[in-house]
Amino acid sequence: MKVRVRFAPSPTGSPHIGNIRTAVFDWLFARHEGGTFVLRIEDTDRTRLVPGALEEIMRDLKWAGLQWDEGPDIGGPYGPYTQSERLENYQKYAQQLIDQGLVYKCYCTSERLGEMRKQQEAEKRPTGYDRRCRNLSAEERAKLDAEGMPFVVRFAMPESGTTTFKDLVRGEVSFDNSLQDDFVMLKSDGFPTYHFASVVDDHLMQITHVLRGEEWISSAPKHVQLYKALGWEQPVWVHPPLILGSDRSKLSKRHGSVNFSTYIEEGYLPEAMINYLALLGWSPAEDRDLYDIGELVEKFTLEGIINHPAIFDAQKLLWMNGQYIRKKSVKELTDLVLPYLKKAGLAPESLSDAEMDYMSKVVSLIQDRLRVLSEAPELAEFFLVDELNYEPKALDKWIKKPETPAILEKVADKVETLDDWSIENIETAVREAGVEAGAEGGKVIHPVRAASTGRTVGPGLFETLELLGKDRVVTRLKKAAKMS
RNA sequence: GGCGCCAUGGUCCAUCGGUUAGGACACGUCUCUUUCAAGGACGUAAGACGGGUUCGACUCCCGUUGGCGCUACCA
Numbered sequence: 001m002k003v004r005v006r007f008a009p010s011p012t013g014s015p016h017i018g019n020i021r022t023a024v025f026d027w028l029f030a031r032h033e034g035g036t037f038v039l040r041i042e043d044t045d046r047t048r049l050v051p052g053a054l055e056e057i058m059r060d061l062k063w064a065g066l067q068w069d070e071g072p073d074i075g076g077p078y079g080p081y082t083q084s085e086r087l088e089n090y091q092k093y094a095q096q097l098i099d100q101g102l103v104y105k106c107y108c109t110s111e112r113l114g115e116m117r118k119q120q121e122a123e124k125r126p127t128g129y130d131r132r133c134r135n136l137s138a139e140e141r142a143k144l145d146a147e148g149m150p151f152v153v154r155f156a157m158p159e160s161g162t163t164t165f166k167d168l169v170r171g172e173v174s175f176d177n178s179l180q181d182d183f184v185m186l187k188s189d190g191f192p193t194y195h196f197a198s199v200v201d202d203h204l205m206q207i208t209h210v211l212r213g214e215e216w217i218s219s220a221p222k223h224v225q226l227y228k229a230l231g232w233e234q235p236v237w238v239h240p241p242l243i244l245g246s247d248r249s250k251l252s253k254r255h256g257s258v259n260f261s262t263y264i265e266e267g268y269l270p271e272a273m274i275n276y277l278a279l280l281g282w283s284p285a286e287d288r289d290l291y292d293i294g295e296l297v298e299k300f301t302l303e304g305i306i307n308h309p310a311i312f313d314a315q316k317l318l319w320m321n322g323q324y325i326r327k328k329s330v331k332e333l334t335d336l337v338l339p340y341l342k343k344a345g346l347a348p349e350s351l352s353d354a355e356m357d358y359m360s361k362v363v364s365l366i367q368d369r370l371r372v373l374s375e376a377p378e379l380a381e382f383f384l385v386d387e388l389n390y391e392p393k394a395l396d397k398w399i400k401k402p403e404t405p406a407i408l409e410k411v412a413d414k415v416e417t418l419d420d421w422s423i424e425n426i427e428t429a430v431r432e433a434g435v436e437a438g439a440e441g442g443k444v445i446h447p448v449r450a451a452s453t454g455r456t457v458g459p460g461l462f463e464t465l466e467l468l469g470k471d472r473v474v475t476r477l478k479k480a481a482k483m484s
Numbered sequence: 485g486g487c488g489c490c491a492u493g494g495u496c497c498a499u500c501g502g503u504u505a506g507g508a509c510a511c512g513u514c515u516c517u518u519u520c521a522a523g524g525a526c527g528u529a530a531g532a533c534g535g536g537u538u539c540g541a542c543u544c545c546c547g548u549u550g551g552c553g554c555u556a557c558c559a
Contacts, residue, residue: 187557218554287507316509368522445518457520
């Protein structure tokens, strides 16, 4: 049987790391198996819809390279792929179940339900619907319906026995039916709840494997019972572990940077994100961390999914991103970095060939120091501005030292006479000038760096000077010489 | 509280009865070096606890403890 998996987000906000991790597993599994990856939108809660959320979900997935084969925008054989456009399906099966007496209409008001819960909590009893409407007589129902009472449709759970299902990650899991709730499957607005809609759609869309976060495992018995009532074959259940924040609780807004889009903006690379996320809760059982997308697809199996939660480690992600940045060619990296430099006002909207050439030289000098693209402006600034921004430390520690002006003058004079502006010649000249001024090695190099870049740290000094060019270097040295 | 899931260094994972318990991030030291990185070398650091089973348990079973999740007309 051909594998079909779905990623089924609800458009109620920005996708976070955990959502995308699930999508990564879905996509990897589908690709590994030569199966189909479906994107389905679960917009059944009309009160929580967020405008633009759907667009952001699709943009994030595309950015990460997690292209779906069927979905709301591209259609497919089992569409539509948006639940609000599939209401007749839910109505139809709900009615079928009502007719079979497996589910029932419930006319209890939310006020009554609230009071009931309050009392249950006060008495320290398990909360849950007391099934008052489950055994209404036909006359009572007819009367309520005639009065036009609003109702929900509830599933009549078996009152005894256990519901057992097999989860690929955890083995057999059982729940005591007597503790289960007669859950709502159709709300009073006629929309289905998640439990009902996802079961109906997974069946109709021929989903073979349901991958979803571990938070769903406690409601799985509801879904299993629904499959039984409808006489449908269950999919393979797969509940990967949750991703936790550093405080060990389920990832949520309060954990700061959990929005996936934030990582895109900060300049993480898709290949690094996929690599990192794939390794959160899954392992190819090797002592290795860096895998390109192709390897991931090749190695991904459901058996490799871990059964315990993983804490999101932003530090390791950062390291991994640096690894991928280092693998880029200078050309590729320049293209990636350019938007960030433009945004910072350090690069023009369009570059001439010469400017482009210069830019890639800048990029090649900062490549080893870059961990995320957004660090580029800070690292490259002194290559791209006319007026230097001197960091206080550069001023205090070097430029404003009494012996510095003499050293800088000397270096400026010597370097100015250079005909061949090569790294080797520059180094020789700077060092010689230093010796003549009584400052060897670091004693000359540090002041020169501070004067020519305004910084105390940066790429190799002679490469830096070479790229800066003679005119700029001489000007900056002479200017700094007068600053102390 | 009830129910469920889980338990190897600070973090992510490996080891699926016999290993000096391995790799990576982070951290520390050293090296390279003009600095910061990058790279290289080395190091600190782990089987929650208690019972079993077994010739032998990190590994299997039970209990305890702990963590997390669910407990909505949200997903």
